[in-house]
Amino acid sequence: MEDKGLHSLWMIYGLALVIHTDFAHGDLSYSIPEEIKRGSVIGNIAKDLGLGVGRLSSRNARVDAEGNRKMYCDLNLATGDLIAAERIDRDSLCGKKASCVIKVDLVLENPLELQRVTLHIQDVNDNSPQFKADSIEMEIHESADKGTRFSIEEAHDADIGQNFVHKYDLQKNDNFVLVVDNNKVELVLENRLDREKQQDMNLLLTALDGGSPQRSGTVVIHVTVLDVNDNDPVFSQALYQANLPENSPLGTVIVTVSATDADEGIHGEVTYDFGHVSNDDEKIFSIDQKSGEIRLIGAIDYEETSNYELRLKAKDGLGLTSYCKVIIDITDVNDNSPRIFLKSLNNPLPEDVSPGTEVGIINVQDRDSENNGKVQCSIQQNVPFKLVPSIKNYYSLVTTNQLDRETTSDYNITISATDDGYPPLSASKVIHFSIADVNDNAPVFEEHEYNAYVTENNQQGSRLCAVAARDPDWRQNGTVVYSLLTGQVSDSPVSSYLSINGDTGVIHAVRSFDYEQYRSFKVQVMARDNGSPPLSSNVTVSVFITDVNDNTPQILYPAPEGKSFMTELVPRSAQGGSLMSKVIAVDADSGQNAWLSYHIIKPTDPGLFAIGLHSGEIRTLRDISDSDNMKQNLFVVVKDNGQPALSSTCTMHLLIFDHLAEVPELKDIAHEENSSRLTSHLVIALVSVSTFFLTFIIIIVGLRFCRRRKPRLLFDGAVAIPSSYLPPNYADVDATGTLRSAYNYDAYLTTGSRTSDFKFVTSYNDNTLPADQTLRKTSLDCIEGFEDADVSPKVGPSHSKHTHV
CATH class of the missing domain: 2.60.40.60 (Cadherins)
Structure with missing residues (x-):
């Protein structure tokens, strides 16, 4: 029956919950009954704050309590309801306080906001009145006067207000009536006792609270009729107060109570004991029954309970009692760290x-x-x-x-x-x-510019160099990928020359390079990370192609046999050291690979001619004598300085003559070159015998003429080479020894000029014509000079304009 009534009462408080929800200074306040079931809805936070349910989740709403206090309520983010999370017992939380309040914090983020939620716990009649013991022993002298009052310890009810003890009922009897004044319960002797008629009696005392449904508690008062004991113990104070620091050691004497009894003997012996106190208080405090000292025997914590109220009882030897109250205030000590x-x-x-x-x-x-x-x-x-x-x-x-x-x-x-x-x-x-990590760093190359060197005729796919860039970012933001920027090299895309490994930055050659085609070029390499968005940087890679000795020397003069037949005319009067001709050669390579050297092998007369090692100039080693063969063939080898060395060969034909009229046609000479050696000797012998006499006369005339004036026919120059014999893109560089300049030449006619491709020349030395009188001759002038020379050969030298080669 009581459970049904409690449920009905809870329903009433549930209705009051909604009615008493209010806002105070921006805080939320709810009134709820104690012992509310877990999961019960206390109120709707979202509705009361004017927030949507979704806003609670987005703002990370939560209920927070200070310290280690229990979380008596929680927040349902799905509905916005504030629900009960723990059993709430008002009696243990607030005791006899008129108002029982639990405060929790509602925390909202983004922005940070704090709402104080106050829960007013309403008392429910869930406790029955209780007496300290099941029975009360009283000893009353039969001499007690009518109207004598005997104090009875009141019943205790954990509830408050209307639910507290409301009235007492005493079982009907002939001797006593019950008087209740300001919660003080007394038995009043209505009719005197007579020990001889009744030595003891049992009276049933019932305590009733004012709750609905009403609860009650009973105690049996056992009265023993004694002889006279007419003085009760009396405390020195009705109220004792003491202050106790929360860090006080166990055994500390808090306060000493004292009571006296006017009676003597056993009637005046007073003992002390606790009245009605909770079991928790009995574990914290103790009282000495003889001295009345109250000591600390358990741990106290100001943050848990700030004061204690104890009821003490003094009893004399025959059972008369009196009561007092002791209030102990706990003082705070800084014993809790933040x-x-x-x-x-x-x-x-x-x-x-x-x-x-x-x-x-x-x-x-x-x-x-x-x-x-x-x-x-x-x-x-x-x-x-x-x-x-x-x-x-x-x-x-x-x-x-x-x-x-x-x-x-x-x-x-x-x-x-x-x-x-x-x-x-x-x-x-x-x-x-x-x-x-955030992609805030672009890749940075380790060098400002890279140089790659590759030897020409390299293999396709050969490694040239490697670029490296560092990106301090993390994971994909720091992963670097390499690529070649789009560009042109000699009107061809960069990709047809080079390729790059996107992961390692190694650059490979796509084709074989030719130093003679191009010697260097530049490309742009980009390093890009894998961030979002990606960052990148560029660097210039210069590719230098080094030369390899892969070109043989090219002889420009004399022309290769088979194309034309050329013969140099050498006057028999030439003295030792005279310049007879010059072999001109070039090499498409560079550096030491293009340094040329000239060598004569298999000459007709080994001691007659020599060639400059690096100049290619052919000079006489001695004066030409009559015994020297008229036709001299020099086999010349031109070598470069590469490793290994490459070479080319040519044959230089020299014809020693006394007079140009005696020079045979070049075609005949060519025919004789193809005849046998015996036929050549016979022809020479016949010519020698036929001309012996004429030669003798010429020598005599010449000797006489030399006495007057000896001509200086020294071949100090070289052959003038028409520009058409020079291949394109060749430079006359002194350092390479390929071509030499600063020679002044005079044009001479050759035998068989009608069939030869070149006109042969001698040069003036410094004594013959000053350098400042030398005239520059165009290629057209040279051609015209050669055309005039074809009209008829002359015995003596025919001077023409000077030209530089």
């Missing part, structure tokens, strides 16, 4: 977060009171973070500077909290931050 709670944290933190961004929420609590509970919070390290005080004991952790993961990839932040107590207590908490 506690740091991390409520919210953005981790990992992007490195591009702007200064002043809130990245975490810190809550600091101290269970002590007043100054002992005031806490100062700070960060002592030199880190780009700071604490900004927010509401109550909340702090926002914000950034102060721009972060850079490449400099510092993570932070361990130590937050220190110190209270204002004496001595102060402190606590610390380490918060670890990981910095997330």
